[in-house]
Amino acid sequence: MDVNIKKRRKIVSYIILSLFSLTTIYPMVWIFQNSLKTSNDVIKSSFSLPTSLFLDNFGKAMIRLNILRGYGNSLIISGVVVGAVIFFGALAAYALARHVFKGNKLVRTLVMGSLLIPVFATILPVFEMMSRLKLIDQHVGVILPQIAGNLPFTILVISSFMENIPKELEEAGVMEGCNIWHIFQKIIVPISKPAFATTAIFTFLWSYNDLFTSLIIMRTKAKMPINVLLTEISSQYGTDYGLMCAVIVLIIMPVLIFYLLAQRQIVEGMTAGAIKG
Amino acid sequence: MSFVKSFYKTDGFIESIFVGVDNYKRLIQDATIHIAFINTFKLMFYVCVFQVGFGIVLAILVDGIKRGSKFFRTVYFFPIVISATAIGMMFKLFYTYDGGLFNSIILMLNKWIPWLHLESTIWITTKSALRMIALPTVWQYIGFYFVIVLTAIKQIPRYLYESAYLDGINGFSKTIYITLPLIKNQIITCFILAITGTLKVFDMALVITEGGPLNQSQILGLYMYQKAFIDNRFGYGAAISVLIVVLGLSISLLVNKVFKKEDITY
Numbered sequence: 001m002d003v004n005i006k007k008r009r010k011i012v013s014y015i016i017l018s019l020f021s022l023t024t025i026y027p028m029v030w031i032f033q034n035s036l037k038t039s040n041d042v043i044k045s046s047f048s049l050p051t052s053l054f055l056d057n058f059g060k061a062m063i064r065l066n067i068l069r070g071y072g073n074s075l076i077i078s079g080v081v082v083g084a085v086i087f088f089g090a091l092a093a094y095a096l097a098r099h100v101f102k103g104n105k106l107v108r109t110l111v112m113g114s115l116l117i118p119v120f121a122t123i124l125p126v127f128e129m130m131s132r133l134k135l136i137d138q139h140v141g142v143i144l145p146q147i148a149g150n151l152p153f154t155i156l157v158i159s160s161f162m163e164n165i166p167k168e169l170e171e172a173g174v175m176e177g178c179n180i181w182h183i184f185q186k187i188i189v190p191i192s193k194p195a196f197a198t199t200a201i202f203t204f205l206w207s208y209n210d211l212f213t214s215l216i217i218m219r220t221k222a223k224m225p226i227n228v229l230l231t232e233i234s235s236q237y238g239t240d241y242g243l244m245c246a247v248i249v250l251i252i253m254p255v256l257i258f259y260l261l262a263q264r265q266i267v268e269g270m271t272a273g274a275i276k277g
Numbered sequence: 278m279s280f281v282k283s284f285y286k287t288d289g290f291i292e293s294i295f296v297g298v299d300n301y302k303r304l305i306q307d308a309t310i311h312i313a314f315i316n317t318f319k320l321m322f323y324v325c326v327f328q329v330g331f332g333i334v335l336a337i338l339v340d341g342i343k344r345g346s347k348f349f350r351t352v353y354f355f356p357i358v359i360s361a362t363a364i365g366m367m368f369k370l371f372y373t374y375d376g377g378l379f380n381s382i383i384l385m386l387n388k389w390i391p392w393l394h395l396e397s398t399i400w401i402t403t404k405s406a407l408r409m410i411a412l413p414t415v416w417q418y419i420g421f422y423f424v425i426v427l428t429a430i431k432q433i434p435r436y437l438y439e440s441a442y443l444d445g446i447n448g449f450s451k452t453i454y455i456t457l458p459l460i461k462n463q464i465i466t467c468f469i470l471a472i473t474g475t476l477k478v479f480d481m482a483l484v485i486t487e488g489g490p491l492n493q494s495q496i497l498g499l500y501m502y503q504k505a506f507i508d509n510r511f512g513y514g515a516a517i518s519v520l521i522v523v524l525g526l527s528i529s530l531l532v533n534k535v536f537k538k539e540d541i542t543y
Binding site: 124209211270 | 331334335338339341342345348349350351352353354355356357358359360361362363366367369370371373375376377378381385416419420421424425428448473476477479480483484497498501502505506511514515517518519521522525526529
């Protein structure tokens, strides 16, 4: 092929690719620069860089709107959910992957099947159950459904990882006099760490980003996780553009930092999980 | 459970009366459900064409370059980790009449090229509302399909291309005759994920339009939420949720049947 055509084609590729990356980067920049302006300045010229470091919006968000408490609530909920999901997921996955018992196949099919059921189908009975248990407007009321919702994916990922651990390791353990619990603790868990990491990251992201469940269960502002707080704030202060930008920045910052740190694991884990599931 | 509930008329969900299939009768007659139903299919169409489509195009382009592919991968993927709530709120700010990003771009263009006579637009109207929800929904997940397709392309053995070059193939037909057929399975997976994912869209619609104006951007999930938790019509909400599940399962089955996966051996 003609070298010139090849070169031109490459340049066109780069232009298109860069244009699309501009659409993913610039919105964040726009939000960030406008979070440092007053609402009037945003209306006047939203492109201009902020002239002074106007931190009022962040202060307002922190103090008056209690974003920090929202963070706290989100962290409590997501933290407990991640811990519980990994714990129960690991136990269930170990049983499913390494032990032959009656109904093993049935349980597997059920776990697979529950991935297909959307949250809209389960939320009404869940809501009724929670109100019977008096868990409406309690963190536990959000935590329990989220654990249930994240378990199937976690079990699938962890158990498919555990299936590939060679049987000989366990046999050696038995020879050394380990019981099942010891084998699980000393052999299986340490080896499966990468699978735990992947599922923990996803469970955290999904739980932190969830709106639907928390919107339905949580009622008082003081207990709301950050996403629900955002919808509340926007219905009250929606016209204060600078403030809205600041709140959005505060919400996406932790996730963005988290993403940049665990970027490889997130991208690969998510796509691999999607193709399998 | 939801299924059983859907046979009751429940107000405030403590008292409930058995009403048989009344909720379903209402479902068939409800004009808003019709809009929501059609909107859901429109969204599926947008998602398949633009989300998966752009994902494939971008992946093919990245495959052709040497430098920077890692950068693009990182940058394209990151909207996905941000919550749909925050993205929705962001786009709502972009759509605002005074000072919104889109109108600001229009004003700037107007200054540079005055003869185009561009003017600020009201972005969310009864006509456009659904598209205004579709835009961020599609945009957010392009990177996801991009990564799936790119991974698939990278697995194609290079010698297939080399022998094609000897036969005098060029860039465009190379894509049509070699790359696309070989990643057919992954593209089908993308379509299935995109279609079933559409039924889960909720946050975006709630935050941007709340289904309005005049219910024109209503979608099934959001409508179910509003009926069950805002109007306190649990029975009717349950009927809608049954509809969503049935729709989801039948679409997945249909898509699986229509596009049977073939084994591809290199």
